[in-house]
Amino acid sequence: xxxxxxxxxxxxxxxxxxxxxxxxxxxxxxxxxxxxxxxxxxxxxxxxxxxxxxxxxxxxxxxxxxxxxxxxxxxxxxxxxxxxxxxxxxxxxxxxxxxxxxxxxxxxxxxxxxxxxxxxxxxxxxxxxxxxxxxxxxxxxxxxxxxxxxxxxxxxxxxxxxxxxxxxxxxxxxxxxxxxxxxxxxxxxxxxxxxxxxxxxxxxxxxxxxxxxxxxxxxxxxxxxxxxxxxxxxxxxxxxxxxxxxxxxxxxxxxxxxxxxxxxxxxxxxxxxxxxxxxxxxxxxx
Amino acid sequence: xxxxxxxxxxxxxxxxxxxxxxxxxxxxxxxxxxxxxxxxxxxxxxxxxxxxxxxxxxxxxxxxxxxxxxxxxxxxxxxxxxxxxxxxxxxxxxxxxxxxxxxxxxxxxxxxxxxxxxxxxxxxxxxxxxxxxxxxxxxxxxxxxxxxxxxxxxxxxxxxxxxxxxxxxxxxxxxxxxxxxxxxxxxxxxxxxxxxxxxxxxxxxxxxxxxxxxxxxxxxxxxxxxxxxxxxxxxxxxxxxxxxxxxxxxxxxxxxxxxxxxxxxxxxxxxxxxxxxxxxxxxxxxxxxxxxxxxxxxxxxxxxxxxxxxxxxxxxxxxxxxxxxxxxxxxxxxxxxxxxx
Numbered sequence: 001x002x003x004x005x006x007x008x009x010x011x012x013x014x015x016x017x018x019x020x021x022x023x024x025x026x027x028x029x030x031x032x033x034x035x036x037x038x039x040x041x042x043x044x045x046x047x048x049x050x051x052x053x054x055x056x057x058x059x060x061x062x063x064x065x066x067x068x069x070x071x072x073x074x075x076x077x078x079x080x081x082x083x084x085x086x087x088x089x090x091x092x093x094x095x096x097x098x099x100x101x102x103x104x105x106x107x108x109x110x111x112x113x114x115x116x117x118x119x120x121x122x123x124x125x126x127x128x129x130x131x132x133x134x135x136x137x138x139x140x141x142x143x144x145x146x147x148x149x150x151x152x153x154x155x156x157x158x159x160x161x162x163x164x165x166x167x168x169x170x171x172x173x174x175x176x177x178x179x180x181x182x183x184x185x186x187x188x189x190x191x192x193x194x195x196x197x198x199x200x201x202x203x204x205x206x207x208x209x210x211x212x213x214x215x216x217x218x219x220x221x222x223x224x225x226x227x228x229x230x231x232x233x234x235x236x237x238x239x240x241x242x243x244x245x246x247x248x249x250x251x252x253x254x255x256x257x258x259x260x261x262x263x264x265x266x267x268x269x270x271x272x273x274x275x276x277x278x279x280x281x282x283x284x285x286x
Numbered sequence: 287x288x289x290x291x292x293x294x295x296x297x298x299x300x301x302x303x304x305x306x307x308x309x310x311x312x313x314x315x316x317x318x319x320x321x322x323x324x325x326x327x328x329x330x331x332x333x334x335x336x337x338x339x340x341x342x343x344x345x346x347x348x349x350x351x352x353x354x355x356x357x358x359x360x361x362x363x364x365x366x367x368x369x370x371x372x373x374x375x376x377x378x379x380x381x382x383x384x385x386x387x388x389x390x391x392x393x394x395x396x397x398x399x400x401x402x403x404x405x406x407x408x409x410x411x412x413x414x415x416x417x418x419x420x421x422x423x424x425x426x427x428x429x430x431x432x433x434x435x436x437x438x439x440x441x442x443x444x445x446x447x448x449x450x451x452x453x454x455x456x457x458x459x460x461x462x463x464x465x466x467x468x469x470x471x472x473x474x475x476x477x478x479x480x481x482x483x484x485x486x487x488x489x490x491x492x493x494x495x496x497x498x499x500x501x502x503x504x505x506x507x508x509x510x511x512x513x514x515x516x517x518x519x520x521x522x523x524x525x526x527x528x529x530x531x532x533x534x535x536x537x538x539x540x541x542x543x544x545x546x547x548x549x550x551x552x553x554x555x556x557x558x559x560x561x562x563x564x565x566x567x568x569x570x571x572x573x574x575x576x577x578x579x580x581x582x583x584x585x586x587x588x589x590x591x592x593x594x595x596x597x598x599x600x601x602x603x604x605x606x607x608x609x610x611x612x613x614x615x616x617x618x619x620x621x622x623x624x625x626x627x
Contacts, residue, residue, distance in 0.1 A: 035402055083593055090596035092401060093348055097544055100537055101588030108578030108585065220533075224409060231406040262421045269410040276407055277395045 002135040007257045008250065009136060015249020016146035017204055021222055022229035022241040023153050024200030027160075030236015031173040031193045034084060034095040038103035040223025042198050045106060046072050046205025047214040048114065054121045054209065062125055062144070065206030069199045076198025080191045088190075103219075111216040118213040126210055145207040152203055156196065157238050169193060173236065221265075228272045234282030244283060309457065313450040320570070322449040328562045329456040330517060333463045335542040335554035337510035340467060342540065343549035344476060345503045346483030350536045351392065351408035352511050354415045355385040357531035359512025360519040361419070364431040367442070371434075374443055374520060382512040389508030390501050397500050412533055419527040430526025431519075443520050452521055459517055463510050468551055470506075479503055483549075511539075545591055547600025556599040 025039050036042075046068040053064040083102060087095040121127075129140040160166040171179040172189045180186050201222075212218070229248055233240025248268055255267035275283065316322055338352050362381015363374040370377075396407045420428045436442045445451050470476045478499045481489035486496050519525045529535075546557025564587065568580035595601050 029402070033402075035405070083589060086593040087596070093405070093544070094592050094596040096402075096405070097541060098589050098592040100541075101585045101592065104585030104588070105582050108581040111578040112582065224413060224533075227406045228410060231403055262417065266414050266417050269414045272410050273395065273407060273414075276399060276403065280398045280400075280403065282403075 003257075005136055007253045009138065010142075011250035011253030012246060013139075013142040013146040013249070014252065015246035016149045017208070018222075018225050018229055018249050019153055019242045019245035020149035020204040021201050022226040022233070022245045023156060023238050024197035025223075025226045026230045026233065026236055026238055026241040027156070027193055027200070028197040029230055030238075031169060032084070032088065032190055033092075034087070035099070035227070036079075036194075036197065037096050037099040037223070038079070038106060039197075039201060039226055040219025040221070041103040041106040042072050042075060042219070043201040043205040043222050044110060044214070044216060044219035045075065046202040047209050047212075047218060048110060049202075050206040051119055051121055051209045051214045054124065055119075060125045061121065061207055061210045065148075065203050068206030069202040072198040072202025072205070073195040074198075075202075077191045077195040079198070080194035084194060085187070085190070103223075107216050107219070114216070116216055118215045119209075120211075120213045121209045124210040139211070141211040145204075145211075148207060149204055152200065153238065153242055156200065160238065165192075225268070228269065230282075232272055232275055232282050234284035237282075237284045240282060240284030310454070313453050319449055320566075322453060324563055324566050326449060326452050326456050326521065327566065328558045329453075329460045330514060330521075331538065331542055331562050332555045332558035333456070333460045334511060334514040335539050335546070335557060336463050336467050336551075337507050337514060338539040339543050339548065339554050340470065340479075340507040340510075341500075341503050343543055343553065344467075344470065344479040344483065345500055346479075346549075347397070347500060347504075348405055348540065349396075349408045349504075350405055350533065350540060351396075351411045352507070352539045353412055353531050353533070353535035354392075355389060355508035355511040356515035356518070356535060356539075357415065357419070357525075357527070358385040358388060359515030360525045360530045361425055361431070361515075362512065363516035364433075364519045364525045365425065367433060367436065368426075368431040373441055374516065378513065378516040381516055382509045385508040385512035385515075386505040389504045393501050393504040394497075397497055397504075408536075409533060412531060412536055416527050416531045419531060428526065430524060430529070433523035444523075455520075456517055459513060463513075464551065464555075466506070466510065471551060475499070475502070541588060545588070545598050547598035550600045553598060553600050556603075560599065 021039070021043060025036060028034055028036050049068040049071050050061050050064045053059040053067060054061060059067075079099075079102060083098050084095055087098055124141075126141045126144060131138040131140060131143070158166075160169060168179070168184045169189055169192075171182065171184060172186045176186050179189075225245075225248060229245040230241050232248070233242070233244035251271055252264050252268050256264035259267060312325065313322060316325065334352075334356065338349070341352075342348050359378070359381040362377045362379075362384065364377070366372050366374050366377025366380075392411055396404060396411070399407050419425060425431070433444070436444055438445045440451070443455065470479070478489070478494050481492075481494055482496045482499055490496050515530060518530070522529075542557035542561055543554050544557070545561060546555065547553030565580070565584060568583050572579040572583065591598075597604075
């Protein structure tokens with residue numbers, strides 16, 4: 001029974017990180033109906049920012065997530081200005097293909113500059129520490145990352161639902177032309193939303209290098225999981241993405257433990273296919 | 287006088303016949319084996335993308351799952367040669383039919399989904415197949431299948447010291463696939479596909495069974511993609527899951543077609559003519575600069591083309607055509623007004 005709860009804890013902690021990555025994607029998808037294929041690569045870039053800050057300047061990931069979040073916010077806003085804005089009026093998939101090109105560029109710049117080696121930060125503040133609760137182990141780096149991820153998802157949800165800026169974002173998502181007539185600068189809103197989506201993965205990536213190795217291919221799996229979490233949760237629904245991501249984290253952990261480690265993603269993706277067969281627009285979609 | 291005037295259509299026909307005569311002669315002129323390799327890849331990727339074009343371009347269902355069918359075809363040929371030590375042909379056929387059946391099985395649930403949901407479901411399917419093939423002992427898992435040395439010739443479809451027969455092999459494949467797509471385009475079935483692409487509800491209201499149409503298109507498309515996969519493995523002498531069943535392979539199908547112009551018969555060829563030489567030459571020229579240089583440039587070009595001209599190269603061509611026609615027309619109008627004075 002201890003084992004069961006331990007696996008559940010691991011799944012939950014992973015699921016919270018997936019939730020932060022997925023909510024960034026969900027925000028972008030919900031507001032502009034664009035899939036950012038470079039989402040995982042934003043995560044990879046953020047992890048590199050955090051890693052190099054830690055390695056060269058001895059800044060702990062507990063602090064440097066601010067820097068990587070800000071970096072990815074700017075990266076997202078620039079991506080919007082240079083690439084996405086031109087794709088918005090065009091065919092449905094042009095933004096997806098353009099961001100695929102961007103993901104290739106980012107991945108290979110990192111490969112070219114930093115080599116494909118796996119890098120991990122050692123000797124950080126939280127490194128190797130854990131909380132013991134009876135027989136259950138809570139690894140502290142994962143716990144801090146997971147809880148911060150959850151907190152940031154709630155902050156973003158609050159921004160969207162309760163602030164003037166959030167209302168402007170909602171209005172833009174519902175009807176761009178009408179929002180423009182109301183005096184909302186939709187172009188700025190889009191840039192901000194894309195930046196915010198980038199900042200979500202930026203923060204997630206900034207916290208992770210203390211327990212997850214950085215390498216140029218690290219983003220691929222995260223972006224796939226985020227796509228699936230968002231599609232499972234439903235179009236542009238942040239609570240949906242949150243629940244789906246935690247669900248995916250649990251399924252992954254249980255599948256890896258009770259079925260076989262090699263099959264854990266097969267279980268996750270298979271379950272996704274099963275869910276969308278019955279709910280074609282996701283669990284919380286309409 | 288019985289001299290018929292040259293019509294525009296005739297010019298196109300003569301051009302077509304000239305091209306048909308020239309293409310098989312190319313290997314005799316091109317002795318450089320790298321150039322032959324590039325030509326083979328252009329034709330192979332044009333055929334692959336054309337098979338994707340049936341479902342992605344004509345039927346408008348942007349599937350990112352075609353590397354699964356490509357991989358099944360590749361494994362069909364590979365298993366016949368490596369595991370059973372026979373000629374690849376029965377394996378190719380079995381692989382192609384298996385790919386069709388798999389396409390129908392995974393197409394049936396996925397066609398309920400629309401837009402981005404469909405795209406993401408097909409991503410998931412590629413990952414499932416990739417991971418299953420990685421651990422499937424019968425197909426040697428992640429080790430992949432390595433070809434043994436066998437007798438060269440058309441019987442085994444293997445040559446070691448020349449690429450020219452491969453060129454003819456892929457040319458036949460290319461012509462067959464283009465012929466099938468051309469036939470579909472002008473057939474009743476092609477109009478069904480276009481109707482489903484433009485408006486599924488309207489198509490259903492006039493009695494088209496949209497699910498059946500899409501499934502049939504998917505099955506044909508998967509069959510042809512599997513044939514291309516079989517050629518790929520015969521040319522490479524090796525197959526493993528990440529090589530054929532990966533998202534990047536799927537993206538190659540999609541990118542070539544979209545860059546060339548989806549839903550047009552010449553689009554995949556145009557896309558392959560531009561992208562493949564670019565990829566191969568940038569790899570040859572800049573591949574040495576610490577790795578990844580070629581892919582950075584490739585990525586930049588993809589972004590620029592998609593942002594600047596979403597309809598692809600065929601879009602650029604039709605724009606140019608309009609431009610020249612406008613010039614001609616304005617020229618003509620000018621003369622008329624001059625004559626009037």
